[in-house]
Amino acid sequence: MSKLIFFFLFPLLSFSQQSIVFAEELLQKKEYIKAEVTLFDYLNENPNDLKGIELYGDAFSYQKKWDEAITQYDKLIAAKPEVANYHYKYGGALGMKALSVNKLMALSMIGDVKEAFLTAAKLDSKHIDTRWALVELYMQLPGIIGGSLSKSLQYANELEAISKVDGYLAKGYIYEYESSPELAEKYYKKAIKVGGSLTCYEKLSTFYEKENQPEKALATIEASHEKHQRNALHYQIGKVAASYNIQLAKGEEFLHKYIANYKAGDGVPIAWANYRLAQIYKHRQNKAIALKYINLAISELPKVKVFKEEKDFILNL
Structure with missing residues (x-):
């Protein structure tokens, strides 16, 4: 009897899986509204599917519908509070909403944003995106509401322990933000030496442009082209x-x-x-x-x- 039930259920399970795959493909193609509709229909039938809820939140995030995204990510945290990535996505959506509202309201949200990222970092000692978020958060916040160069460097060091290239890029970002161009250049060059990705070269060339050093920017882009041929x-x-x-x-x-x-x-x-x-x-x-x-x-x-x-x-x- 159990085999017979499975036989009839299998097409439904297969269809559900296809809906998730289809939604992921739509997100990759940047067809966010179609993905949203697909996931709305899917979750009506499968309201507790965490993957579906996460993708639904992602579809909203890509459209900058922050309230809707926050609602979905909050559901994920309630269901599985031990998953770092759920806290990271929740904090990210909350942070983006804070950028879109008035300053008074944004200030009231900063504590929740920080708590979400810190929770994610605590839950997963190797979560790169969370540490990047903390590097940027502590650099961009005024000191009076928790901004801190030392804390930003702390998470840059944690990044470096996980991924040298991310650590070097984070330090380049910090020192560029701090108007310490020699140190920023040093770490962007170290990132190129260790990683050599398009992103590494782009960070250095953009830095040179900001510093009004176009010859160096041009040389950096040419070096990138020689390696990557894009x-x-x-x-x-x-x-x-x-x-x-x-x-x-x-x-x-x-x-x-x-x-x-x-x-x-x-x-x-x-x-x-x-x-x-x-x-x-x-x-x-x-x-x-x-x-x-x-x-x-x-x-x-x-x-x-x-x-x-x-x-x-x-x-x-």
Whole structure:
């Protein structure tokens, strides 16, 4: 009899599993509203499924529906308070809500945000995301309501013990935030040496741009391109060259490569590459070709204000 019951239940179990997989695929594709609808229907039939509840909360989070996300993550904590990731997600959603409300209300929420992250860190000594959240929280909070450089460094050290590259990136972030550029550069370089990911190179190149060191930024992006061979880096090289009026021939070459090899996954629309080409020809005082490229950019993305401002500038050359 039990085998017969299982035989009839199996299609239902299979269907439920398919709903979860489908919802995960929708989230990966950034089809958040469809995922929300799918999970709403699924949870009507399976209200206690923790994976479904978590994904439902994620669908809300991706849409910045913080109250709805908080409700779902709170259900997870009530069901399994020993799971660190539930506290982390709850704290993250609560923290994002705090950023969207008035300062008085946000202040009243900080304690709960901190408690959620600290609980997650206590429950899981190797939870990387939680420690990153604590690094940023303690750096960004004013000292009067609990901000602390020493505590931020404490969690950066914990990160380093778990993952050297994360620890170095966290320290780079801390010292950049603290306006200690030499130390920030030191740790971003250490992260590249240990990890060498696109993120590591991006953190250093962005730091150099903020420090008004475009030649170093350009060299860092080129080193990243040599290692990773990503088309998106062609645009980044062109962007720095055009923005800072340096190595214009190289910038032009790489922007044309970006356009020739463009795929949707590269992220930056071709219109922006044409905008950067217009900037390069503006620097060269070649008004006709600069207008050609800025007109291309405007035709592709007519609502971008900066393109129209650039055209006005070129027309006044």
